[in-house]
Amino acid sequence: MVKVELLRYTPDGEKLIAAAARLCYSPIGVNEIEESLNEEKVESFLSLLMDLNHESPIEHVTFTFGVEGVSRTLTHQLVRHRIASFSQQSQRYVKLEQFEYIIPPAIANNKRAREIFENAMKEDQKNYNEISNLLFNEYYSKYINLNYNEKEARNKAEKESIEDARYIFPNACETKIVFTMNARSLMNFFKLRCCNRAQWEIRELAILMLIEVKKIYPTLFKNAGPGCINGPCPEGKMTCGKISEVREKFMT
Ligand SMILES: Cc1cc2nc3c(=O)[nH]c(=O)nc-3n(C[C@H](O)[C@H](O)[C@H](O)COP(=O)(O)OP(=O)(O)OC[C@H]3O[C@@H](n4cnc5c(N)ncnc54)[C@H](O)[C@@H]3O)c2cc1C
Numbered sequence: 001m002v003k004v005e006l007l008r009y010t011p012d013g014e015k016l017i018a019a020a021a022r023l024c025y026s027p028i029g030v031n032e033i034e035e036s037l038n039e040e041k042v043e044s045f046l047s048l049l050m051d052l053n054h055e056s057p058i059e060h061v062t063f064t065f066g067v068e069g070v071s072r073t074l075t076h077q078l079v080r081h082r083i084a085s086f087s088q089q090s091q092r093y094v095k096l097e098q099f100e101y102i103i104p105p106a107i108a109n110n111k112r113a114r115e116i117f118e119n120a121m122k123e124d125q126k127n128y129n130e131i132s133n134l135l136f137n138e139y140y141s142k143y144i145n146l147n148y149n150e151k152e153a154r155n156k157a158e159k160e161s162i163e164d165a166r167y168i169f170p171n172a173c174e175t176k177i178v179f180t181m182n183a184r185s186l187m188n189f190f191k192l193r194c195c196n197r198a199q200w201e202i203r204e205l206a207i208l209m210l211i212e213v214k215k216i217y218p219t220l221f222k223n224a225g226p227g228c229i230n231g232p233c234p235e236g237k238m239t240c241g242k243i244s245e246v247r248e249k250f251m252t
Contacts, residue, residue, distance in 0.1 A: 002205055005066040006212040007178065013061035014217050017183075018042045021049050021057040046219045058183040058220065063213060066178050067205065071102035073171040074201045077193075083185035088177040091166040093159065095132070099125060100174035105200065121172065128168050135161035186213065187224055194250065195226040196240035225250035 010016060019034045022045065026033060037045075049057065079086055101121050107113045139157035148156065181189060186209070192198060193206035214221045227234040228243050229250045240246070 001069050002201070002208065003068045004205060004208040004212065006063060006209075006216070007066045008064040009213075009216055010061040010063075013183070014046050014220055015042050016060050017049070017057045017220065018045045020060050021045065021054060024057075043219050047222070050220065050223050055184050055187070058187070059185075061183045061217075061220070062180050063183070063186060064178065064180040065209060065212075066176075068174075068176045069100075069102070070175060070177070070205060071171060071201060072169075072173045072175050073102075073199075074205065075175050075177050076171070077199065077202050078177070078179070078205075081181070081185065081189055083188070084179050084181040086177060086179045089175055091169065091173075092163040095158065095162045096125075096128070096166075096169070096173075099128070099169060101170070101172040102174055102201065103172070117172075121170070124168055124170055128165050131168060132161045132165035135164060183213075183217075183220060187221075190221075190224045191227045191234075195228075195235065196242060196246065197235055197238060 015034065015037055018037055018041070019030055022033050022037075023030050075088060079088075099121075103114065103117060107117050136157050139160045140153050143153035143156050144150070190206055190210050193202050194210060195203070198206065210221065210224055214224070223230050226246055229247050233239040233243055
């Protein structure tokens, strides 16, 4: 099951954005601007900014998430968001003695499909173990013959065997990732990935992330969500056709 934790965020972020945005139109310096901003002013200025779509000042505020219990299918989609920084658990360095996997709900709910899927996962693990053992023996002998000591030969052989054996693993493989996005990039992420057109798993993640950031900065994220909550559906012919339902879900 997907687990999302908001690990860090820019403190006092809404005030920072309001101050940065005000600086654009003000003859005074940022310290003076910050002193003049109380909570009420921050909220009303930020609200105006969000309605105007003046987006560059919101890049000053960043959020770092820790995510676990997701598939490599999801992270492949996630890392396509270039305006972000990522650190993901490596299959080159971490040997998966028993890999965890994500079962899509449609497969989990179909008895025969689930059986086929689970058998394939078992087979994958078996093949991974077999291939990594075969390669390990080969590399170990090679390094011993090259006069490495036993410990060094073992370490090198272990790494080199699992980095190739991992090619057998499926997209379903569970993974862990830490990533940082600024608020503007997050808005774009929510627009694309909270949408019904996004795949169920990354949509689930995006909605959980949106809940987390809204708790921290409700004004900043007041218009965040799929594209259709702020205007017509941007998906054109591919629309899910459920605009009222989607708006109701995200505007409450
Ligand atoms: C429903 C759905 C289906 C998809 N299907 C496919 C698919 O079939 N195949 C596929 O390959 N991808 C697919 N994608 C991925 C998609 O094309 C994007 O790569 C992904 O959503 C990241 O979005 P982004 O580029 O806006 O984000 P980011 O990379 O974070 O970029 C944010 C914004 O910065 C600007 N930007 C960033 N880099 C550049 C640049 N080099 N030049 C100009 N402007 C830039 C753009 O305005 C961009 O929107 C799909 C995405 C969704 C949501």
